[in-house]
Amino acid sequence: MNILCAGINHRTARLDVRERFAVATEEAPALLSDLSSVEGVSGAVVLSTCNRVEIYASSLCPVRALDGFRKILSARTGLEAPLYHHDTPYAVRHLFRVASGLDSMVIGETEILGQVKKAYSVASEAGTATRTMHKLFQHAFHVAKSVRTETQITSGPTSVGSVAVELAEKIFGDLRHLRVLLLGAGEISERTARSLQSRGVRSSVVSNRTYERAAQLAAEIGGMAIHFDHWDKAVADADILISSTNADGRLVTPEKLAPVMKGRGERSLFVIDLAVPRDADPAINDMEGVFLHDVDSLQQIAAESLVIRQREVERCESLIESHVGGFMKWLQSLHDPEWQR
Amino acid sequence: MERAALIGSSLCYLFALGHTLFSLFKGRFRPGRFNVAAVAAGASLQGWYLTLLGSQLHACPIRTLPQVLVFLGWSIALFYLAIGTSYRLSLMGAFTAPVVLLLQVAAVFIPAGEIDPVRGVDPWIETHASLSLVAYGALGLSCIAGLMYLVQERQLKSRRPSAIFHDLPPVITLAVTVRRLLLAGFVVLTIGFAAGFLARTPIPNVKICFSALIWLLYAGLLADSLSGRLGNRRTAQGAMLVFLLALLLLPVIQRLSTLG
Structure with missing residues (x-):
């Protein structure tokens, strides 16, 4: 056979x-x-x-x-x-x-x-x-x-969305009760929000310079839209802030976050900056309880996971080879008159 | 026989440490059974060692500094087995094993010194000393969880987290663990101190001062942390610093105890 x-x-x-x-x-x-x-x-x-x-x-x-x-x-x-x-x-x-x-x-x-x-x-x-x-x-x-x-062939996340999910899980553990604030309604931030939703994040708020676009995206992902002028108030309730606006300067700065973080107690804030040029001042990463990642760092983590996986291929192949040998022995035994008897 | 038990337990912790380092180096670390089994075996042998010693002394075997260090290591291991495994804190065993091994190695090399003459006479002193060491077991583990918190926080803030990032638990889990262990340790420590005050044997004032200093530091740390005045990072740093200070003061307190 x-x-x-x-x-x-x-x-x-x-x-x-x-x-x-x-x-x-x-x-x-x-x-x-x-x-x-x-x-x-x-x-x-x-x-x-x-x-x-x-x-x-x-x-x-x-x-x-x-x-x-x-x-x-x-x-x-x-x-x-x-x-x-x-x-x-x-x-x-x-x-x-x-x-x-x-x-x-x-x-x-x-x-x-x-x-x-x-x-x-x-x-x-x-x-x-x-x-x-x-x-x-x-x-x-x-x-x-x-x-x-x-082997480590499944090790680590390999896309921007899955990296964001893994980082969020390593900060918050259970994602089910977390709130996401989307600043800007770009495609990549939508995909990232959907990745987080697929892992249990329930509540999403969208804020965009064009309110209609925010409302449209909010309807698509089952969230709520707010006017762009109010985003800094909404961040107080958010656990994850995904930012992807076309703003000229820095939107998310230590000055803006300091009062927000003061009132949060032990709650952390994960800022995912997907904008180019960046919306978040890198200095916010030095604040206690704030974790900042931008497009570069997310892509770098994804690339490193792929490198790890690539390194494991050889081990996987040799493991598979031994199993192929085992299966072939079984297949040949079907034709063996001794075995059939 | 007791020496064999002590060497056996040290080997168990050494195996756990070696296995973790080897796995991490190879990039194939899978947290779980091996570390738990190694720490469980190490703790069992330590328990056997302490039992043999206790039956020889007819008292709790914490009369010399080496004995105190072994008892402390045993308490940390027991708390790890009770808490680390139930909260599925992967890698905590890997962090626990070297700390306990270090205490054990120190116990072997530190000269026994003078034997505390009062213990075994006053049961309240006995209760005070053993409960204090059990409390330091929990506080030692909070120090380990604090270290894990700081490592994971650094990984999360870094743009290129290393392989250990995937194996460490979420920072929020570690922050909660640090607080719970601090609380558990502090409660037992307080009961232990209260037992000390019930003792008929006079306790040197300097020893009371050192002990009170540690108790006050833990009380302040816990109060600030539970009230939200102290963030997760500072709580973790505090748990580490106060425990290290307590560890440094331990020989002094032990020396003062032997002086009666």
Whole structure:
């Protein structure tokens, strides 16, 4: 029995091509049925994410199976399928790397494992996950877990939003009862606010020079808008201040924050300055209870996380290699008459 | 036998320290079980050492400065096991192990000196001394939490936080821990002092003055901190400074105790 992997991903196909090949969850059972009816194919799983569409199949004749897959996908999309393909044991290694996040656009991202599990579960429900596929995917989940726990491949945040979230968590711990004040209604501050909301931040206040834009953004993120003249009063209630205005001078200064910090007791203030030129005077970082980070520092932290992850790739590969060996032994044992008896 | 227990416990703390340093150096630190297990084993062996010694002396084994240091280290380790693990303060074990190891090493190298003649005679003195050391265990751990707070605060204010940043708990958790340990230590310290005043044995005035100085410093620190007059950073610094001062005064107080 051979394991075959065929597909397209972010490295081999542009987004407009990937869009055409993407498989919605409700379309998957029909496609799986078509794929497993290809001559020589005994089982199939389809993994479709924003960065890849891949078919994993158990087959006695990979060449014929690949040809069949190309025809099915071309008929479905009207495009010639630019599929890359891997045979055993490379297909096994590829799945293990994909599930571990090593083949992702952002190395070490963990969302992919959930997507692989979903793909396997859809195939199981459709009845196209055979014993070999079952063993292969269970092994892949185990590998992904080992890679995650035994290496630092998932270490640190890798985007400005996730860095802001991690810093906020290292200041406040639980983010659920925190209040965010957005100064300026730019796209990057909106994304950062949404990242914080995704981790539990409930209350947001938006202040912008154009009140209408503040009101619009407040409506979108479920917050409240205030006039720009009142932001310095609102900061007294805020735990996190995200600033991204086009102001000429410094808006957030030690003079403005000193009275605010005096009345806050032990409560800290996290200032995220996303504006260029900067809105916050760097001197506020020296004030007790104030933590300031700007675009440069956030991007630097994200870049360093990626460097750490990159350094871990070699360890992950060797871990995966040992698991590929283990799986191949199992696969070969299926053909061993001693074992079958 | 007691010497073996003491060496064994020192090795446990040394393992915890070595493991942490190695893991941090390799960038693979995973806070948790190893440090807890090592500190638990170290504390058990220290407890065994103190039990053996206590049964020999027929009194609480805090009659010489080395014994006091071992008892203090044991108290810090016990507070870590009770508080550090329940609040999931990752890395606290890594900070606790070297402090306890340092106390233990000091206990080995410092000459035993004269044996305090009064303890074992007056139960109130015995209660006073042992409760004071238990209190210093909590206050020692607040000093460790304070150090962790200052490290994490520095990391958060820095533009390039190092690897340890990811492993240290949130500053707010550390600030709360410092205050709680200060409060717990202060309450036990106060009870210990009260027991001292109930003792029939006369206590030298200089010793009372030194002890009162430490008590007053902790009372002031706690009052200012709980009322919000003192921020988290200053509370952490205060917890460290007062404990270090108490540690420096410990040999003096011990010496005064032996003079009766």
